[in-house]
Amino acid sequence: MAPPLEPLTATGLLSSRLNPLQNPNPLNPIFVGALSRRRRGNRNGGSRCNVLCTAMSPRPMYSSRYAILGAGFAGLSVAWHLLRHTQKGSHVCVDIFDENGIGGGASGVAGGLLHPYSPKAKLLWKGAEFWKECLELLAVAEQANNAQRIKETDCVDGGIVLRRGILRPATSQKNAEILIENASSCLESCILETLDEKAAQSLIPGLCARFDLAIYMPGAMSIQPKRYLQALFSACQNLANDQSKSTGKERIINLRTQHVSNLQQLSGEYDSVIVCLGARVNTLPELSGKLPLRTCRGIVSELHLPTASRGEYADQSPSILSDAWLAFQGPRQVYMGSTWDWNSKLYDQNVSKEECARATEELISRASIFYPEIRRWSLVGAKAGLRAMPPLTENGSVPLLGCLNDLIGDRTNCMFWLVGGLGARGLLYHGLVGKLISQAVISFDESVIPFEFIDWKKRMPCIVS
Numbered sequence: 001m002a003p004p005l006e007p008l009t010a011t012g013l014l015s016s017r018l019n020p021l022q023n024p025n026p027l028n029p030i031f032v033g034a035l036s037r038r039r040r041g042n043r044n045g046g047s048r049c050n051v052l053c054t055a056m057s058p059r060p061m062y063s064s065r066y067a068i069l070g071a072g073f074a075g076l077s078v079a080w081h082l083l084r085h086t087q088k089g090s091h092v093c094v095d096i097f098d099e100n101g102i103g104g105g106a107s108g109v110a111g112g113l114l115h116p117y118s119p120k121a122k123l124l125w126k127g128a129e130f131w132k133e134c135l136e137l138l139a140v141a142e143q144a145n146n147a148q149r150i151k152e153t154d155c156v157d158g159g160i161v162l163r164r165g166i167l168r169p170a171t172s173q174k175n176a177e178i179l180i181e182n183a184s185s186c187l188e189s190c191i192l193e194t195l196d197e198k199a200a201q202s203l204i205p206g207l208c209a210r211f212d213l214a215i216y217m218p219g220a221m222s223i224q225p226k227r228y229l230q231a232l233f234s235a236c237q238n239l240a241n242d243q244s245k246s247t248g249k250e251r252i253i254n255l256r257t258q259h260v261s262n263l264q265q266l267s268g269e270y271d272s273v274i275v276c277l278g279a280r281v282n283t284l285p286e287l288s289g290k291l292p293l294r295t296c297r298g299i300v301s302e303l304h305l306p307t308a309s310r311g312e313y314a315d316q317s318p319s320i321l322s323d324a325w326l327a328f329q330g331p332r333q334v335y336m337g338s339t340w341d342w343n344s345k346l347y348d349q350n351v352s353k354e355e356c357a358r359a360t361e362e363l364i365s366r367a368s369i370f371y372p373e374i375r376r377w378s379l380v381g382a383k384a385g386l387r388a389m390p391p392l393t394e395n396g397s398v399p400l401l402g403c404l405n406d407l408i409g410d411r412t413n414c415m416f417w418l419v420g421g422l423g424a425r426g427l428l429y430h431g432l433v434g435k436l437i438s439q440a441v442i443s444f445d446e447s448v449i450p451f452e453f454i455d456w457k458k459r460m461p462c463i464v465s
């Protein structure tokens with residue numbers, strides 16, 4: 001779906017977009033290219049207008065001003081890719097708005113388990129690309145984190161990624177057969193091994209693999225989501241600084257701890273606004289009730305093995321994934337998740353005592369089927385997050401991307417974009433979706449996004465044509 005083309009003159013468009021104080025350079029080739037592409041439409045259709053570029057006289061430098069709403073996995077990935085891919089030598093300002101700061105939504109609560117497979121060990125749609133892009137962002141964040149740790153020698157522990165692998169025990173005989181079949185076609189960059197119970201127990205003493213089968217993903221990992229997001233933000237700052245120094249054109253990224261109550265308030269300020277508000281996207285009046293998303297609250301409990309108890313979890317032992325998951329953080333610390341409370345609207349990360357007790361009991365009874373030792377661990381606390389679940393398609397739960405101007409009927413020059421519906425796999429998805437939307441934003445061209453991500457728009461009756 002092509003972005004709508006407003007009936008504005010080039011001068012009108014420019015003067016409303018440009019702030020002369022911020023645009024010292026008389027000619028900006030990116031802007032000319034971007035505008036002409038937008039005016040011409042794209043391969044998805046749209047009207048043609050080639051006059052604008054040739055008719056325009058030299059103009060002040062165009063400075064790209066982007067607003068990203070939300071500092072979770074989606075928002076920070078978009079920030080990184082915008083800085084990375086906007087043409088070198090242009091002034092760029094990226095403002096990230098988040099009322100709760102970095103990782104204040106579902107991303108900060110996520111278990112952080114990362115691999116490209118479905119619960120049946122089938123490679124997800126675009127799994128190889130998701131995996132590759134996600135690993136690249138992790139590497140970027142780890143590099144920034146390590147540099148920070150060297151600078152601040154008193155910094156505590158601080159690792160982001162736990163590379164201990166993940167093990168998935170079969171849940172039934174039928175499930176075991178399916179796992180074996182799917183595991184035979186796995187990615188080279190994230191292999192799957194089938195283990196019998198004895199082999200699985202050599203990795204995890206005390207494990208119970210009732211159907212004598214477990215899938216081992218040695219390359220899978222778990223991350224510390226908040227620490228990761230902080231590091232990714234630092235990486236964005238470092239990139240902006242380096243680019244400013246090397247080109248002499250200022251690049252800047254700001255985090256604004258601010259609530260955004262509607263899109264309209266931003267349209268005069270920015271060239272593009274990218275909405276990455278997770279499950280709260282529906283609270284914007286312009287989008288309320290217009291997106292095909294369901295919400296689902298999940299609780300994660302933190303457990304510790306009491307100091308007096310023996311049976312520490314070995315450093316090399318993988319985390320475990322089944323009807324519940326156990327993401328081990330250290331010999332005596334584990335995150336256990338998660339519950340699925342469909343259609344809940346409860347956004348609060350805090351969990352009441354009753355809710356915590358109920359959820360933990362449910363999770364322990366599920367986890368103890370494959371790891372009975374968990375009953376000896378004690379509850380420390382719990383946190384909750386709200387997932388934004390997209391519709392199920394033939395490709396699985398595909399995130400929702402695209403331009404929003406036709407949906408909200410916006411007639412200003414600001415372009416609005418969505419990265420939403422990251423569901424229960426936002427960590428895996430965020431690298432690729434951030435890259436794709438950035439390419440679309442920079443080129444003003446939605447058609448650079450594979451159609452499966454924007455297909456949801458075809459089914460929306462409220463699209464303004």
Ligand SMILES: Cc1cc2nc3c(=O)[nH]c(=O)nc-3n(C[C@H](O)[C@H](O)[C@H](O)COP(=O)(O)OP(=O)(O)OC[C@H]3O[C@@H](n4cnc5c(N)ncnc54)[C@H](O)[C@@H]3O)c2cc1C
Binds near residue numbers: 071075110299424
């Ligand atoms: C319990 C649980 C466990 C999970 N475990 C995993 C896992 O192991 N692996 C995995 O890949 N995925 C996991 N997920 C899914 C993953 O967390 C989500 O897919 C992902 O966090 C979505 O990221 P996001 O950036 O779209 O949204 P969010 O992280 O929710 O970010 C949205 C941000 O917008 C901000 N915001 C909202 N409204 C406003 C406003 N009006 N103004 C300003 N700021 C606003 C919020 O503060 C928030 O920081 C889990 C989810 C839950 C709930």
